[in-house]
Amino acid sequence: MRKVTLLLVIAIGFGLLSGGPRPAIAAGGAEYEHQEWTFNGIFGRFDRAALRRGHQVYREVCSACHGLKRIAYRNLMDIGFSEEEAKEIAAEATVTDGPNDEGEMFDRSGKLSDRFVSPFPNDQAARYSNNGALPPDLSLIVKARKGGADYLYSLMTGYADEAPEGMEMMDGMSYNRAFPGHQIAMPQPLYEDLIEYEDGTPASVEQQAKDVTTFLAWAAEPELEARKSLGLKVLLFMILLTAMLYAVKRRVWSKLH
Ligand code: HEC
Structure with missing residues (x-):
C-alpha cells in the first residue's frame, strides 16, 4: 500500500509541475515573454469580453491580409454573439458560390454556415499584394x-521604429524583436487607438494584442473549455472510484483475516 501511495504522489507531483508557469523562452534569437492567460491551467476558460474585442481587432485590422478559414460565422455564437449579430457579420462578406443552373459561379452575401472569407483568392494573389511574402x-x-499565445502577443508588441545598430534591414522589412531573424515582411499592424472598441475599453497596443491573441487562441482550439471540463470530471470520477475500490478491498479482506 505504501508503495502505491508513493507512486501516486510522484505521479500527481509530475502532473502539477508540467502544467506550471514556464520562464521566458528564447527561440532562434527571438524573445517572447510569458503572459497571464485566462485560458491556461486546468480550470482555464476564455474571457468572453476579450474574445469579442479580439474578434473586432481581427475583423477591422488583420482580416485585410489574413484569412481564418477554419472558423464559420455560426461559430461566433459559441463565444457569446447573438444569432442576429453573427448573421450581420456573415452578411458583410461576399462569398463566391456556384455553379448555378447555367454553370456559372456567382457572388452572394455570406450566411451563418459559411467559413470566414479569406481576403485573397489564392496564395499568389496574397504574395503579390504583400511584397512577395505570404500572410x-x-x-x-x-x-x-x-x-503559442505568448509568441503572438510578443510579435504584436515587438515592433521598433529602428533596428538596433549594426543590423542591415532589407527593403520593405520591419524590425521585430519576437520574430525569428528579427526581419518581418508584415508592417506593424497595431497602433494606439487604431480601433474604437464597442465596449469602450481603451485601445492600447497591448490591449489589442492581448485581445486578438485570445480570439486566435480560441480559433485554434474552440473545444478547449469542453476538453478541460471533461478532464476535471474524469479526475473526479477516478478519485471516487479509487475511494470506492479501497472501501471494497477493506471489506473483503476484513473477512479473510
Ligand atoms: C498589410 C497586411 C497585413 C496585416 C494587416 C496583418 N498582417 Fe500579419 N502578416 C502579413 C505578412 C505579409 C506576413 C508574412 C511575414 C513574413 O513571413 O515575413 C504576416 C505574418 C503574420 C504572422 C506569422 C508570423 C510567423 O511567425 O510566421 C502572424 C501570427 C500574423 N501575421 C498575425 C497578424 C495579426 C494578429 C494581425 C492583426 C492584428 C495581422 N497579422 C495583420 C501581413 C499582414
Whole structure:
C-alpha cells in the first residue's frame, strides 16, 4: 500500500509541475515573454469580453491580409454573439458560390454556415499584394508557433521604429524583436487607438494584442473549455472510484483475516 501511495504522489507531483508557469523562452534569437492567460491551467476558460474585442481587432485590422478559414460565422455564437449579430457579420462578406443552373459561379452575401472569407483568392494573389511574402491563415497559428499565445502577443508588441545598430534591414522589412531573424515582411499592424472598441475599453497596443491573441487562441482550439471540463470530471470520477475500490478491498479482506 505504501508503495502505491508513493507512486501516486510522484505521479500527481509530475502532473502539477508540467502544467506550471514556464520562464521566458528564447527561440532562434527571438524573445517572447510569458503572459497571464485566462485560458491556461486546468480550470482555464476564455474571457468572453476579450474574445469579442479580439474578434473586432481581427475583423477591422488583420482580416485585410489574413484569412481564418477554419472558423464559420455560426461559430461566433459559441463565444457569446447573438444569432442576429453573427448573421450581420456573415452578411458583410461576399462569398463566391456556384455553379448555378447555367454553370456559372456567382457572388452572394455570406450566411451563418459559411467559413470566414479569406481576403485573397489564392496564395499568389496574397504574395503579390504583400511584397512577395505570404500572410498565413491565422486559424491555427497559435498552435503552429512555438510559444503559442505568448509568441503572438510578443510579435504584436515587438515592433521598433529602428533596428538596433549594426543590423542591415532589407527593403520593405520591419524590425521585430519576437520574430525569428528579427526581419518581418508584415508592417506593424497595431497602433494606439487604431480601433474604437464597442465596449469602450481603451485601445492600447497591448490591449489589442492581448485581445486578438485570445480570439486566435480560441480559433485554434474552440473545444478547449469542453476538453478541460471533461478532464476535471474524469479526475473526479477516478478519485471516487479509487475511494470506492479501497472501501471494497477493506471489506473483503476484513473477512479473510
Ligand atoms: C498589410 C497586411 C497585413 C496585416 C494587416 C496583418 N498582417 Fe500579419 N502578416 C502579413 C505578412 C505579409 C506576413 C508574412 C511575414 C513574413 O513571413 O515575413 C504576416 C505574418 C503574420 C504572422 C506569422 C508570423 C510567423 O511567425 O510566421 C502572424 C501570427 C500574423 N501575421 C498575425 C497578424 C495579426 C494578429 C494581425 C492583426 C492584428 C495581422 N497579422 C495583420 C501581413 C499582414
